[in-house]
Amino acid sequence: MVKDYRKLGIHAMSQEPYVWDPHRMYGQYGIDCDMRINFDRLRELRTQRAIQCMKKHGFGALLCFTQSKIRYITSTYQFGSKGDALLLYRYCLLTEDGPILFETVGTDLMCVTNAAPWLTDIKPAIVFKTGAGSAKELMVKKFAKQIKQTLEEHGVAKEKLGVDEFGAYVAYKALEEEGINVADGTPALDEAVMIKFPEELEILKQANAITDAAFETVRQILRPGIRECEIAGAISNTLYSLGSEKWVHMTFASGGDTNPFRRWGPTDKLIRYGDLVIIDIIQQYAGYWTCVYRTFVCGGKRAATEEQKEIHKQCYDALYGAIKKIRPGVTTAEIAETWRDLEFYAADQKYKTVSLLNFGHGLGTSDHEAPYITLAYSSEYPVEIKKNMFLAVETYVGKPGGRCGVRLEENLVVTDSGVEVFSLAPFDENLTE
Numbered sequence: 001m002v003k004d005y006r007k008l009g010i011h012a013m014s015q016e017p018y019v020w021d022p023h024r025m026y027g028q029y030g031i032d033c034d035m036r037i038n039f040d041r042l043r044e045l046r047t048q049r050a051i052q053c054m055k056k057h058g059f060g061a062l063l064c065f066t067q068s069k070i071r072y073i074t075s076t077y078q079f080g081s082k083g084d085a086l087l088l089y090r091y092c093l094l095t096e097d098g099p100i101l102f103e104t105v106g107t108d109l110m111c112v113t114n115a116a117p118w119l120t121d122i123k124p125a126i127v128f129k130t131g132a133g134s135a136k137e138l139m140v141k142k143f144a145k146q147i148k149q150t151l152e153e154h155g156v157a158k159e160k161l162g163v164d165e166f167g168a169y170v171a172y173k174a175l176e177e178e179g180i181n182v183a184d185g186t187p188a189l190d191e192a193v194m195i196k197f198p199e200e201l202e203i204l205k206q207a208n209a210i211t212d213a214a215f216e217t218v219r220q221i222l223r224p225g226i227r228e229c230e231i232a233g234a235i236s237n238t239l240y241s242l243g244s245e246k247w248v249h250m251t252f253a254s255g256g257d258t259n260p261f262r263r264w265g266p267t268d269k270l271i272r273y274g275d276l277v278i279i280d281i282i283q284q285y286a287g288y289w290t291c292v293y294r295t296f297v298c299g300g301k302r303a304a305t306e307e308q309k310e311i312h313k314q315c316y317d318a319l320y321g322a323i324k325k326i327r328p329g330v331t332t333a334e335i336a337e338t339w340r341d342l343e344f345y346a347a348d349q350k351y352k353t354v355s356l357l358n359f360g361h362g363l364g365t366s367d368h369e370a371p372y373i374t375l376a377y378s379s380e381y382p383v384e385i386k387k388n389m390f391l392a393v394e395t396y397v398g399k400p401g402g403r404c405g406v407r408l409e410e411n412l413v414v415t416d417s418g419v420e421v422f423s424l425a426p427f428d429e430n431l432t433e
Helices: 039-056 067-074 107-115 130-153 169-177 186-194 198-221 228-241 306-323 332-339 347-351
Strands: 061-064 091-095 098-103 122-124 161-163 182-184 246-248 252-254 276-285 288-297 359-362 369-373 390-397 406-414 419-421
Touching: 039 061, 039 067, 039 091, 039 098, 039 186, 039 198, 061 067, 061 186, 067 091, 067 098, 067 186, 091 130, 098 107, 107 122, 130 169, 161 169, 161 186, 169 182, 186 369, 198 228, 198 276, 198 288, 198 390, 198 406, 228 246, 228 252, 228 276, 276 406, 288 306, 288 390, 306 332, 306 390, 306 406, 332 359, 332 369
Parallel strands: 061 161, 098 122, 161 182
Antiparallel strands: 061 091, 091 098, 246 276, 252 276, 276 288, 288 406, 359 369, 359 390, 390 406, 406 419
16 A cells, blocks of 8 residues: 655654754755655645634634635635735635635636645635625625535534634625624634644745845845845845745835834935944745844944944844743743833833834744734733744834934744744844944
8 A cells, every 4th residue: 555655744844853953954846855845744734723723713614815814724825916915806715624715716716726736625706895886785795695605515504604804894794694603713713823833844944044045135235325225126136036925025224214213115215334224024935924124234344333233232132032031831921021121112011002113923824923922912911832833023222312223033933942043144243243
């Protein structure tokens, strides 16, 4: 009898501590003489994890609109305009029988049918976005009837249906009018994605290796007179050349825009001698995201001021003060407490909301996953840290009214006794010596 080696998962990738070592990494391509990433196994593991969490939270089915959750469950992906926003062009349903994908009709439906043979149930999506105009009421009713019929086919029409985002109110209202018991399914999916499989960690290693290379590109080309957008172009070239699916340059600040920290994308602004440059590379590889900040000084060691070096040190200490707390069994509250005395705009404490300045979050098929680590609410709603969580931890320091600020971030996996950092791009030595 021939063994199904796709399901064995007994190669080095599954063994600790190999899976935690960022230097023990496989090649990017599938070959016949090395196991590497077993995507068949990963697809099955993710689906089964989602089903387990779905049942644990009391749902008969989960309905997902966000693209990151659709990818986690179905391993399908749409580029460009079909990002992670609630565009309502496509969605998926998960039952104990497995995933059902509802894809945009036409070439999209044809392409995904050809590309995803592991999916045995693909149906046409009912597009009821606002652009439907006066036809929207008709389309959303058709959508609700379609979901109800599918639930009936799988014998779960009378059970509770979890929905991943409650922003699409009109869809949920229509489902309720069809007699479907609708509830928020996000907690089940959040729990599903928090603990990473070995295959996921291998992808995250490779994703971080690509990000490391992009930061090396920045180090090589940064000079007085270069524009922010030119650096962004060079980053983009490096990322796509190495296999990145897409990247989000939502944070790129230089000079005076580092304090207060302006969370814009790159502009046509010239970078000057002595400017600090903050860059966050948020890019996706094989469905998994990195989120890594580095801060550089333009002009080298001679350009760096003592103020800049001191702020960089404070930011680094705040970052690694939190990272040193991370290990299985501690809570997000204990980690967030390390930032309690940071002086810069303590917005998390003042407003009890998330400023994203001194902050931690999960990383996976979405660039912001559970758990969050924040002074806004982690003390009241702590989450226990567990082995094989993959986290991004980020800090910011800039004195109120000061001329500059520093932002740093690391990506890491939680091991048996602590962490292993996957983001290996060095901090700017001009600011650390």
